[in-house]
Amino acid sequence: MKNTKYLNAFSVALCLLLCTSCEEDLIVEPNDALNEIDFLNNPNNAITLVNGVYNKQLDYEMYSFSWIGLTSITSDDADKGSSLSDTGADKHKMDNLTFDATDISFREIWQGRYDGIGRANNALFYLEQLQIAENLKKRLIAETKFLRALFYFDLVRCFGGVPVVAIKIDNNDAALIDQVVYTRKSKQETYAQIETDLLAAIQDLPLKGQYGPNDLGRASQGAAQALLAKVYLYQNKWQEAFDMSGMVIGSGQYGLLENYEDVWREVGENTVESIYEIQGSPGNSVRAYSYVQAPRGTPDLGWGFNTPSLSLTNAYEPNDSRKAATILFSNINLWDGFPSSPGWSNPRYNYKSYHSSIAESWNGDREVPGKNIRILKYSDILLIRAEAALNLGNTSEALDKVNMIRERAGLQALTGITMDDLLKERRLEMAMEHDRWFDLVRTGKAFSAMAANGKTFIIGRHEVFPIPQNEIILSGNLLMQNPGY
Template sequence: MYKRILIILTILISFGCEDQLDKQADFISENVVFEDEALTEAYLAGLYNNMSFQIFGGFGNINIGMIAAAGAEHINFANWQTPNSTYRRQYTAETGPGPLDRWPYFNIRNINILIRDMPNSVTLNESFKKEKIAEARFLRAYEYFELARRFGGVPLITVPQNTDDPEEELFPARSNEKDIYDFIYNELELAIPDLSETPTGAEGRIDKSTALMLQSRAMLYAASIANFGEVKLNGIVGIPDGEAIAYYQKSYDASKAVIESNLFSLYNKSADKVQNFSSLFLDEGLGNPEIIFAERFEPFIKGHSLDWLANPDGLGLEWNSNFPVLYDFAELFDFTDGRTGKSINRGDLNANNTWDINDFFGNRDPRFIASIFYPETEWKGQKIYFHGSTQLENGTVSTNRNLLITKPGTGEQLPAAAAARNVRNTALLARKRLDPSNTATAELNSGQDFFVFRYAETLLNLAEAAYYLGRTDEALEAINMVRERAGMPLRNSITEDNIRQERQVELAFEEQRYWDLIRWRIATDVLGNVRTKGLVFRYNLATDTYRITLKNAEGNIRQFGEERYYLPFGQNRLADNPNLIQNPGY
């Protein structure tokens, strides 16, 4: 059957393809596309563009906070916002997977077309063809990884389907979860030899190290499923526990290959640990040695709304303060003097105690300061406040946001009560990746790249795999490299909890924690039957201290049953393919 591809008009023009447009309007047949380098690059660019390495969607990109909300790092400002409905909803066969869904078989079909047809090109040179097929194999492996960690085993389709195919091909059954992870690994093994060894990932183009990082991440995920999960539906979900060590080894080997390439290193351009970690996410392109692969953005051209959404209230922005950080998550960040983040007893957070804010927050892990707004954070040349009231020197309490008060002996002025949106939910806000130079007065005017893979994750992946392989010295060394860069005390020994905690604080708000809790099979404990907390700050002018108390950050208790380790298929999807089997518990 003669198939045709719709090529976006503007992309074709950018590659100088007016002649083809004149001949065939908006459609270019595949035998033309894969005989021309520019058209092939345009086709591949469309595949990249459809990947959704970072989740967006919703009003003003509000869904950019969805994975963090699902993983109880932060919530969103308002209950109507999709990230909040995502963590609250109870998944059922009737409602389906909801906003966490990803069913990218249309993109997989287009990838399959390239992989099938590119070898038949008679005009393109062999090295070009091999590289483009290798990039497509990576994209296909990535899509199947996203499917597997949501649903377990899924239909494995590697050739384009046609309407006249036999029913067993048009309606494929689910492969075993193990088979999907083995496919991912093998796809990348085929791709790696034909990908560039010269780093191009920071510029948004897949290279050898990018493929190795997907092996590192996906095989670590498979190892965890084997180690901590349970096989059900005859292997459609779950991986036999006897396979765990082999997958840990594959993850370890991939991480080791990235490390031993000596192409990357931890970002260390500033001696100030807070400034260094903040700058890491704003220093883009090949000049940042930590970036292995990034999704590229440019304001308005291909921009997002992170700064417009996330900056604190009080900066003259129409929309702001959308990502309130949960105190439960803040407690994971330890203190630089060696105290744990949970060393402050929650029972001591009462109206009878007062706290120096610099000790309570300012002496925590520099990654906390660089990642989270808290009371008196310096930002854009001013301090950000989160207190709901002030006890004045005469003993009266003011909640007047328009009243400026002066600290005795300093001359510093601050409001008697902070801006409303800063106070409302948790009195902490996400700061990581924000650009202080961006005025953010409109949607889509942020251009910070999203780092899909960075070198710190390489070290964390290696540490975790090495730990379960019995290589604890290597695990400790890798963890301490991350901690040393952060400005935290080095550890003398290593535990499973140490590795998990380090991962959560280093990769905070980078769409990792939710999936980690899933693969470790501890989401039922961390996210189940839990009512997360926010803070209430009351400032005392005379003593320059705060009374800090807890409040419920969420209207409902979070629930996470065992069945939620996999998402359900909705009734429509089951009806579309009668050979799909529903996941357990739905």
């Protein structure tokens, strides 16, 4: 995908089929001006339809500033950064855990995912009807179900149970909209939909190694299995998480890169450690992801938000190679030879988000430099396997998987392991990768971790974020707000 730039601007087919309606948060309705089925019976156009679902991931509202705020700045891994006067609209409130339902970040996360879900539902509706090769049809349907599951996983982690829209919606059917679009399901029902999509996708997706070079980056069987293992982990389904992560490990498709610092650099894109990542190319990548987090000041490389916290900095053991690969210290020259600067506003920045204008592909556009964003990687699966194993009483398996990661980091092997040891290892391995907040919440560690960082986590409220107030208004108050908001 990266090589062929197949996540570029919409083609005529997508302009016809994926026009956003007035209910832009959830409903995507095709234009019937042309015969879409005839048009899409061309296999290339069917592929383009699915590419439009992938393409949604590149939008600013998906995995850029708002996602960074919700998943990282809220946590003890990061501070708001930038300057004192620059709030980033609401990122100061994310940092202080004083956010509310009117904040724009929640609206963007909600609307972005549901727009992606709407695209997926439209794609599935048409794919089922197309006269194209059956193997291709099955694969495209499976890719689309993987993406829909990923979007719902983001939503359920952020908001708890949400409306589960798994069909193409007719804008003129008010009763259906009220029943489906504006009615929240339980968290368990939302997870059930995710599991259904992923189990179906696993059956028809190829292994990563079975894709040709031009399809590099498309969802694979391993990606669906890895996401499902993580979905099981979040529900404390330990045996299922253990078994599913074991299938990824046993597939022979993945491994750890020798150097941890390469994982988030261009040299590490789509390599053996990558299970699923959002593809980018210069001029066409996740908008402003790197720019939002690059050093601010003189010389000015970016906005300077989401700076690694002192808590994270002090959590590393001596000689842990992950520290220097994760935290860009302003007093040390960068890996590509770019000089650090005493004129930068903050002492630390997120190294994993850095895109080099010297040693990596560069088109001069700091907003879309071409960086891939890692969503699922092999070390995450090793940690899922270890956590599930430890909860099942299989200490030796947990110890083995954690020591594989520690060895790569240049650390001595542990001789015994507790859950606190494992969760600390997870924090350091996955630091600044948008998992920390969710890990604290799901493990019940959020209150103590936030207190240690001088922040107040309100039990019974902060386990989920608020449903965006404008969405509640749009629904005629059918959407129910989360407790405490």
